[in-house]
Amino acid sequence: MSSDPIQLYGLGREGLAEALAPLDLPAFRIRQVFAALYRRDCLDPAHWTDWPLALRQEIARRFVIARPRIAETRSAPDGTIKALVDLPGGGQVEAVAIPAERHVTFCISSQVGCAFGCTFCMTARLGFRRHLEAGEIVGQVAALRALTAASRETYNIVYMGMGEPLHNLQNVLESLKILSDELGPDLPPRRVTVSTVGLPPGIRALARLPRPPRLAVSLVTADEERRRELMPVARKYALEELAEAVREYGRGRRDRPTLEAVLLEGVNDRPQDARAMVALARAARAKVNLIEFNPTPELPFRPAPEERIEAFLRTLAQGGVVGTVRRSRGREVDGACGQLAFRRRAPGTP
């Protein structure tokens, strides 16, 4: 009976040691494989020229080493690039590179589709298809790095693409370990942000990592009733438990967790919403990031008017809460927050 060859890309140090055990390699060879995969992005054993030829051939014969590949890209005038990514395990996700003056942010996906059904998000409309493997997550970073020629020092990662990272907990944790490994990309945890709809058990699991990333929670509103209407997940976890998990996460860290709120006109941009947000942010010891809503004809919401955004920020400041605004990037290519849903423009439109 023959079985499918084992896919090495996505395995951590332990997984590699286990998979390669039949070859009886010394430990340094395992470390070399890890570095080839995740630091050097050199996936073809034929190019591991410091290895004996027979060994390279044996690796190539017994294993598959495949990472996600970019199928197609679209560039927005502001330099944002949305990439459609083919996954080794089948199917596609979107990933986005968002350049700023001195660095570039890679926004990566953790699932094909999403199970959470947030009413203002296009990805929700796809429904849930599957979890990504750790290698399908880490490999998006490698693919975007190759695309943008970003050096190791100049990129950040946000788990804010398609899917809910803490719903795919084990694979996301594994991907974080690989990304922060000193033999791999060696990304400092402060340059990695995991954004969640707000799953307290997942937040607590994230906090137990040796090098926990930054945490962002898509609170959207501190009005419990409204939150339940906008985000079905809020029916499962009360705001109080969520605030407590966020506060715990921030304990002993220098960087405070962030509460994100995509501001929808007349829904969560009112003065009382800002006041409720102050109270919650203080309870959670968090800062607040207001997100410009990216409207689409399919969704029954409008972006909050500029003066509402500014009034919201003033209320936060008066309440002693650090508040910022995330201006929309990449909207022209449907690459902005909440827009990742494989949509194509009709041919001929700009």
Ligand code: SAH
């Ligand atoms: N599931 C994770 C990560 C994906 S969403 C999470 O919910 O955090 C990333 C961010 O985009 C979230 O803060 C979400 O509230 C925001 N978002 C969703 N739809 C949006 C839209 N149409 N316009 C702007 N932001 C949106």
